[in-house]
Amino acid sequence: MAGPALAQPLASAPPQGRHSAEQAQRQAERDRILQERQVIVATRKRQEAACYRRFVVEDCLRDARTEARNAELELRARELQLNDAERKEKAAERLRSIEEKQRVAPDRSQPQGAARGAGRPATGVEDLRTQHQREAQQRAQQQRSRQESHAASKEQRATQSAERAAAASVRHAENVKSAQERRERLQKMQAEAAAAGRKPAAPLPASSGLPSAQP
Numbered sequence: 001m002a003g004p005a006l007a008q009p010l011a012s013a014p015p016q017g018r019h020s021a022e023q024a025q026r027q028a029e030r031d032r033i034l035q036e037r038q039v040i041v042a043t044r045k046r047q048e049a050a051c052y053r054r055f056v057v058e059d060c061l062r063d064a065r066t067e068a069r070n071a072e073l074e075l076r077a078r079e080l081q082l083n084d085a086e087r088k089e090k091a092a093e094r095l096r097s098i099e100e101k102q103r104v105a106p107d108r109s110q111p112q113g114a115a116r117g118a119g120r121p122a123t124g125v126e127d128l129r130t131q132h133q134r135e136a137q138q139r140a141q142q143q144r145s146r147q148e149s150h151a152a153s154k155e156q157r158a159t160q161s162a163e164r165a166a167a168a169s170v171r172h173a174e175n176v177k178s179a180q181e182r183r184e185r186l187q188k189m190q191a192e193a194a195a196a197g198r199k200p201a202a203p204l205p206a207s208s209g210l211p212s213a214q215p
Contacts, residue, residue: 026082033075040075044068094143 044064051060 019089026086029082033078039073040068040071
């Protein structure tokens, strides 16, 4: 049931030729696996059909299916080997492509001449890193500016509130002092009128906000 082993590519062949030969060998092996899998399926069906004509059907079916499953596991192992070889080949091809591009591309880190290299900014990763650093600095500066503006606004509101409270306290003290002075004048006038035998002056109306003086 197992397929033949993969043929090894010639070591003396060039890389591109080896690559094509390996692909062809893998495709041929995949075709053989497909054919063998079809044989496994057909064999299992024939065996199952024969089992139904026997007395012990379940044991016969179990043996036939176990045999087919073992053969399928072997084919699957061969497929995994093919897939692994293909992945390794693709990874090696990508690595060769990257190395080739690096050899062909000019070295951007070195100046192209005194006149051309003078004053020219960095490129590639360095430019990207510099841009990210500049953007980070700008964001940090904006954050500091917002924090400073918020702190200044909060301090200004606190100062204004304290000034309003102080002004209200001063006005209240002045009102109390004025009311006290009016009461004292009224009491003095009433005392002088009582001493002279005159009728005491009428107390201030309630709307004035002053308490009426006691005789």
